[in-house]
Amino acid sequence: MWVLALQQVANGLVVGSMYALMSIGMMLILGIMSVINMSHGEFYMLGGMICFTLMEKLGMNYFVALPVTALAVALIGLAAQQVTIRPLDRRPWFTTFLTTFGLSMILRDVAQIIWGADPLELSSPLARKKVVLGDIFLTQQRIFILLSGVTIIGLLYLFIRKNRVGMAMRALVRDRDAAAMMGINTAAINRLTFALGAATAAFAGALLGALFNVYPTMGELPLVKAFAVVIMGGMGNVQGILFSGLILGVAESLAASFISLGYADAISFAILIGVLLFKPQGLFGKKA
Amino acid sequence: MLLQTTDLTIRFGGLAAVKGVNLRVHRGEILGLIGPNGAGKTTLFNLLTGFLKPSSGTIHFEGEEITGWAPSKIAAVGICRTFQLTSVFPALSVWENVRTATYVWTRHRLLGGIRGRAAPVEDSVVEEETNRILAFSGLDANRDSLARNLSYGDQRRLGIAIALAARSRVLLLDEPAAGMNPEEKRGLMQTINDIRSQGVTVVLIEHHMKLVMGVCHRVVVLAQGKVIAEGSPAEVSRNPHVIEAYLGQEVEIA
Amino acid sequence: MKASRAIGWILLIGAAALLPILFKGAYVHHVLVMCLIFGFSALGLNLIFGFAGQAAFGLPAFFALGGYISALLSIRLGLPFWVALPSTMVIAAMFGFLIGYPCLHLRGIYFGITTMAFAQILYYIASNWISLTRGPMGLVGVPVPRIHLGSFDYEFETGFKYYYLVLAAIVVTVWLFSRLMKTPLGRAFVAIRENEDLASSIGIHPFWIKMIAFMLACTITAIGGSFYAHFSRFMSPNEFQWYYIGLTFIMVITGGMGTVMGPVIGAVIFTVLPEVFRAIEQYRNILTGTLLILVVIFFPEGIMGLVNRRLERKKAVSSQPPGRGGEVDPV
Ligand SMILES: Nc1ncnc2c1ncn2[C@@H]1O[C@H](COP(=O)(O)OP(=O)(O)OP(=O)(O)O)[C@@H](O)[C@H]1O
Numbered sequence A: 001m002w003v004l005a006l007q008q009v010a011n012g013l014v015v016g017s018m019y020a021l022m023s024i025g026m027m028l029i030l031g032i033m034s035v036i037n038m039s040h041g042e043f044y045m046l047g048g049m050i051c052f053t054l055m056e057k058l059g060m061n062y063f064v065a066l067p068v069t070a071l072a073v074a075l076i077g078l079a080a081q082q083v084t085i086r087p088l089d090r091r092p093w094f095t096t097f098l099t100t101f102g103l104s105m106i107l108r109d110v111a112q113i114i115w116g117a118d119p120l121e122l123s124s125p126l127a128r129k130k131v132v133l134g135d136i137f138l139t140q141q142r143i144f145i146l147l148s149g150v151t152i153i154g155l156l157y158l159f160i161r162k163n164r165v166g167m168a169m170r171a172l173v174r175d176r177d178a179a180a181m182m183g184i185n186t187a188a189i190n191r192l193t194f195a196l197g198a199a200t201a202a203f204a205g206a207l208l209g210a211l212f213n214v215y216p217t218m219g220e221l222p223l224v225k226a227f228a229v230v231i232m233g234g235m236g237n238v239q240g241i242l243f244s245g246l247i248l249g250v251a252e253s254l255a256a257s258f259i260s261l262g263y264a265d266a267i268s269f270a271i272l273i274g275v276l277l278f279k280p281q282g283l284f285g286k287k288a
Numbered sequence B: 001m002l003l004q005t006t007d008l009t010i011r012f013g014g015l016a017a018v019k020g021v022n023l024r025v026h027r028g029e030i031l032g033l034i035g036p037n038g039a040g041k042t043t044l045f046n047l048l049t050g051f052l053k054p055s056s057g058t059i060h061f062e063g064e065e066i067t068g069w070a071p072s073k074i075a076a077v078g079i080c081r082t083f084q085l086t087s088v089f090p091a092l093s094v095w096e097n098v099r100t101a102t103y104v105w106t107r108h109r110l111l112g113g114i115r116g117r118a119a120p121v122e123d124s125v126v127e128e129e130t131n132r133i134l135a136f137s138g139l140d141a142n143r144d145s146l147a148r149n150l151s152y153g154d155q156r157r158l159g160i161a162i163a164l165a166a167r168s169r170v171l172l173l174d175e176p177a178a179g180m181n182p183e184e185k186r187g188l189m190q191t192i193n194d195i196r197s198q199g200v201t202v203v204l205i206e207h208h209m210k211l212v213m214g215v216c217h218r219v220v221v222l223a224q225g226k227v228i229a230e231g232s233p234a235e236v237s238r239n240p241h242v243i244e245a246y247l248g249q250e251v252e253i254a
Numbered sequence C: 001m002k003a004s005r006a007i008g009w010i011l012l013i014g015a016a017a018l019l020p021i022l023f024k025g026a027y028v029h030h031v032l033v034m035c036l037i038f039g040f041s042a043l044g045l046n047l048i049f050g051f052a053g054q055a056a057f058g059l060p061a062f063f064a065l066g067g068y069i070s071a072l073l074s075i076r077l078g079l080p081f082w083v084a085l086p087s088t089m090v091i092a093a094m095f096g097f098l099i100g101y102p103c104l105h106l107r108g109i110y111f112g113i114t115t116m117a118f119a120q121i122l123y124y125i126a127s128n129w130i131s132l133t134r135g136p137m138g139l140v141g142v143p144v145p146r147i148h149l150g151s152f153d154y155e156f157e158t159g160f161k162y163y164y165l166v167l168a169a170i171v172v173t174v175w176l177f178s179r180l181m182k183t184p185l186g187r188a189f190v191a192i193r194e195n196e197d198l199a200s201s202i203g204i205h206p207f208w209i210k211m212i213a214f215m216l217a218c219t220i221t222a223i224g225g226s227f228y229a230h231f232s233r234f235m236s237p238n239e240f241q242w243y244y245i246g247l248t249f250i251m252v253i254t255g256g257m258g259t260v261m262g263p264v265i266g267a268v269i270f271t272v273l274p275e276v277f278r279a280i281e282q283y284r285n286i287l288t289g290t291l292l293i294l295v296v297i298f299f300p301e302g303i304m305g306l307v308n309r310r311l312e313r314k315k316a317v318s319s320q321p322p323g324r325g326g327e328v329d330p331v
């Protein structure tokens, strides 16, 4: 019983670190551009799919394929931003919600045409090597996921805090118009933010894809999970998001083995609703 | 006493935007509320109309305590306001704007039958009243224009017309002259006087001193959330505290 | 003006009534029925989104919910359609209250997302409560509406007959809807959309008025679902797909948000189009998604919005003295 619980906590932390990673991308897009990116889940999916192709069709090494995938999806995100978001500057918030929603429908079916509907196996070289830690064991892939997740989040944190571009981003969150007046190129920041956000999702997809297989609809749930984490963690708060992602991962993992597999995914929705109802402004730090 | 606050205070975090204000509004007067930017004037309106809940203190209207009531309930007893920024329904025509604002006294038509409230109001009565208010506000010619296409001054007048259509008994106007040209300002002074002669009490926030001095019976001066002076326009404009509060602010004191 | 309006309506209804006679065949009739059924979804969304201005992204789930409730009432309790439909409306309104109560305390994006989360939870219940819903296998054998009085026995088993049943229902709904929009309550919906703070300052209680709008929207959407269940005779969790969220929004926006007839027109267009493109079924999401993007960017006013603006312009120009206010928003 305890061993199982401990094992599930460890597994949950691994998955949760990826929720946190893609949530930071979503949070940046929401905070800086005021856009709810409904195609975030599809960037996650594309991460898995493109990584698969790079490895299986081009024979690329997994560790080379990972950054190439992230770059490719960042470019796709950049193009998507130009089409679905840029034309809607100064229009009501729900317009970009709807266009990115439309984009997610398109990407999902395009993926199905390219890769087919069936799950594909993304085989990481680390997938079969086990590491025993006391009573529990993890594959090397899981450990690799957790470590790279935490590392990338750390780098993002430093980038936002210390880098000049990151500071400009934060200025946009506080006051767009003032930032524009100070000479910050807001259009360029928007492009960078969206590309960066897409890349975080792609990373998560390529890393987790090696655990769960990859398929065109794999992004549907991660989208909601990322949103739940953003709401739990609060806007502009990287540490808060990291903790929230880990908590969600662990909660799901425990629920799946102790309650029911069918409802484990419903947890993120319940958390989403609960947090919005009981601490909406408090966790956002920004009025709705 | 029509409207009265006692030790009204609100804090946002550490900042007390309104502190210990004892405001008295007499029936049938035009009361000016002035003060430098950020003095807490709009915040005081928000408290009076229920958009903000006070941290402490009370508000009474005709002897009844209305502290903490919802804005819609306060509006229903006759305290109406205009907003400093947008005080119209932008995508509706001028006529629809005013017609919509008759909601408070016409709404019982749908639910009244069930709840045994007041008798239904005839459509013709509502339309007559709508037309009367449009004519009174000088918006007759623009009745079919969309509110967002009106000039700034006309939008302000429409804001007042909306509050009148809601049968206000106390009308709180937040900087109604902002963006008006001199001619429109003179028209506004006339309108405010006309509104009062219909028996509506007016509280007026205004930076334009000529207007305040010309139309108000009494003036209350707010600075940093506190009442620093109170009296006739002439008394107030001579008060050294007031002049000091305004120092460093570019305001045209008459 | 009034008389010409009435004549317009009668002509429209007459034309709608002729359609299944002019265009024969079970398949065509099936499509015609689906146009009207989706018309209810679009009307419901238009009420809460187009008129009251609340982006209830989860609302289309009430279509599936209504279908499930109606199907369960008739299969598990043996209720005839004529009892199941009004019961569904009442139950959907109650669900609307339960979901609306927490959600409507939130504004804008957060309201929209929370309704969507609730919609997803309904989907989980439909897929996982096997003993009630049979999960992904779905509910089969939903009975068709039937009038059985003594020796008189009439079944709405063909698309042709069903069409007239749904047409009557949607005509009544649209008529009630357009009446509602002229009452203080209907105007209050629009007031909240236009300026929520100003609305409360003239005595409109935003929360409860939004609640009424949301419950009505849920009810109207659920009517469509109920008709759908008794027409296709089958309900599965598929009907909760997010595809329907996108589809319903396109219908409403293309037809014209906040107009009475617009959404019905939008529903007809976007029920027929996927059928026209049936041969390329696997591209349906690509098509829907592309159209959604194009419509939002280039056609935000919709068909009826454009028509009304033409009329407005004529009216405004003719009734304005020159040089005053007659200008129309250039956007
Ligand atoms: N909701 C709020 N949250 C936090 N602070 C607020 C809020 N509303 C007002 N304030 C603060 O309270 C103070 C008073 O603001 P208020 O808008 O009442 O001033 P005002 O007298 O109307 O000024 P102006 O003449 O510029 O309109 C300001 O410092 C403002 O920043």
Ligand SMILES: [Mg+2]
Pocket: B041, B042, B043, B084
């Ligand atoms: Mg102010």
